[in-house]
Amino acid sequence: MRQKKYLLTAVLVLLMAGTALAETPETADTVQINLNVVWTLVAAILVFFMQAGFAMVEAGFTRGKNAINILMKNLMDFSVGSLAFFLVGFGLMFGQTNGLFGTTLFGMSGVEPGTDWNWTFLIFQTVFAATAATIVSGAMAERTKFVGYLAYSFFITLLIYPIFGSWAWGGLLDGGGWLENMGFLDFAGSTVVHSVGGWLALAGAIVLGPRLGKYDKDGKPRAILGHNIPIAALGVFILWFGWFGFNPGSTTEGDGMIGYIAVTTNLAAAAGAVMAMATAWALLKKPDASMALNGALAGLVAITAPCDGVSPMAAILIGAVGGVLVVLSVLFFDHIVKIDDPVGAISVHGVCGAWGTISAGLFNMEYGLFYGGGFAQLGVQLVGVLAAFAWAFGLGLVMFMLISKTIGLRVSAEEELKGLDIGEHGMEAYGGFQIFSTT
Amino acid sequence: MKLIIAYIQPHKLNDVKAELTKEEVAKMSVTNSLGAGAQKGYTESYRGVKFDVNLLKKVRLEIAVNQEFVDKTVDAIIRGARTGEIGDGKIFVLPLEDCIRIRTGQRGGDAIG
Numbered sequence: 001m002r003q004k005k006y007l008l009t010a011v012l013v014l015l016m017a018g019t020a021l022a023e024t025p026e027t028a029d030t031v032q033i034n035l036n037v038v039w040t041l042v043a044a045i046l047v048f049f050m051q052a053g054f055a056m057v058e059a060g061f062t063r064g065k066n067a068i069n070i071l072m073k074n075l076m077d078f079s080v081g082s083l084a085f086f087l088v089g090f091g092l093m094f095g096q097t098n099g100l101f102g103t104t105l106f107g108m109s110g111v112e113p114g115t116d117w118n119w120t121f122l123i124f125q126t127v128f129a130a131t132a133a134t135i136v137s138g139a140m141a142e143r144t145k146f147v148g149y150l151a152y153s154f155f156i157t158l159l160i161y162p163i164f165g166s167w168a169w170g171g172l173l174d175g176g177g178w179l180e181n182m183g184f185l186d187f188a189g190s191t192v193v194h195s196v197g198g199w200l201a202l203a204g205a206i207v208l209g210p211r212l213g214k215y216d217k218d219g220k221p222r223a224i225l226g227h228n229i230p231i232a233a234l235g236v237f238i239l240w241f242g243w244f245g246f247n248p249g250s251t252t253e254g255d256g257m258i259g260y261i262a263v264t265t266n267l268a269a270a271a272g273a274v275m276a277m278a279t280a281w282a283l284l285k286k287p288d289a290s291m292a293l294n295g296a297l298a299g300l301v302a303i304t305a306p307c308d309g310v311s312p313m314a315a316i317l318i319g320a321v322g323g324v325l326v327v328l329s330v331l332f333f334d335h336i337v338k339i340d341d342p343v344g345a346i347s348v349h350g351v352c353g354a355w356g357t358i359s360a361g362l363f364n365m366e367y368g369l370f371y372g373g374g375f376a377q378l379g380v381q382l383v384g385v386l387a388a389f390a391w392a393f394g395l396g397l398v399m400f401m402l403i404s405k406t407i408g409l410r411v412s413a414e415e416e417l418k419g420l421d422i423g424e425h426g427m428e429a430y431g432g433f434q435i436f437s438t439t
Numbered sequence: 440m441k442l443i444i445a446y447i448q449p450h451k452l453n454d455v456k457a458e459l460t461k462e463e464v465a466k467m468s469v470t471n472s473l474g475a476g477a478q479k480g481y482t483e484s485y486r487g488v489k490f491d492v493n494l495l496k497k498v499r500l501e502i503a504v505n506q507e508f509v510d511k512t513v514d515a516i517i518r519g520a521r522t523g524e525i526g527d528g529k530i531f532v533l534p535l536e537d538c539i540r541i542r543t544g545q546r547g548g549d550a551i552g
Binding site: 434 | 448450453471473481482483484485496
């Protein structure tokens, strides 16, 4: 049936080519190429919308006095990031490599304006880079100096993200890297995008320290309530929606795989939400909405690496483990190591990104441990996970400390209490409303 | 019987409550309020247009107490809310005619505690 349709399209196109475009005869191949372009661009647009999702999740999970600040951070990390990635990052990630990073394609030099595939690929990769960048803003919410954050967003899309990306994904275009040469599996970026963002978020949250009033004198965590859970829920739905571009789009090919990957992606997200709810219900006595929302994201992050090579049942399992893991991880960071992450970004993206990457070594139907592939693939996956941690967390610590020592990373205590909207931006998010905020 | 009304900085509410708890004063009403005092306010801007915000966000506490609790309550509020900066707030102590607990019909000092 599918074959027939394909043939029919090809014949139609050939007929049309005969009349209108006699000089460039269309073939089934060029139809497929154009379909790939269209699908990849649609996917890029879906992934772009995830920026709105992140903005809403982070605004909703934090206090009303900091809403403008978090929206500005989301707007600017995409905008600054798009420019930095176009000018430098894309070349480092996908240019011809010197072994450590790419050295061509800066500012798309040498690529003719027009129908070249590189343009579609650039916009698709730009929205991925911006996703890694924007993960960090949530963990650093409600206390970060705006200029310090701008400096960070410049460096991540300029250097940190693209160089790691070149090791795992450079071969998708002109580059190549040591991780992909080892056979590292990270289909859509559990490690390359999410863990890198998550570990940078961890570094940022450590250098910043907790928000004022987050821990009492005995070090017990206090709840600082998010001001708009409905908007946070909308954000999670937008992210889930965008993920249908993130994972299926990473085929960059319009064929049956996009439907299959959409299925594994959706199953993992659903299992993540259900298991996070169940875990919260068991541990905290109530089905906490914020944890269930984090759980859907945890499932999505986890399935991002293995989504193309696992069975639907494995996808459910991978998402379910992500859902349990995210709740335990949020409680661990909050209560035990006392790192203040207002939206759970470190747990969702760092921890579940690492789990998803490892799960590819367990469940991949060709190379996974549970499918007779032995420990080799699992070992490679672990190397990738550790490399991402060392690179992103290590460089992140150095970068945030440098920013802290030079332009400053944290606002004054007085400004933090009054809210960053007034302090950093001189305006309020909800004019005409008096926000009751006593923390 | 006295009615104690205090205007404090919103972010000091938790400290004030902690100090009041130590003195076993647990009953209070808290409302949002806007006020102008010695603090000059601040300037906001919206799309390039500046405007002064003179009325600042404060929290208003109302606590009805029997005579022997007046000083303890006032001191606790001061301990919790004082930073030494302009804008720490004010406390008013008013005489209170009567107090009635709706559920039981109790009156006066019995109804307060």
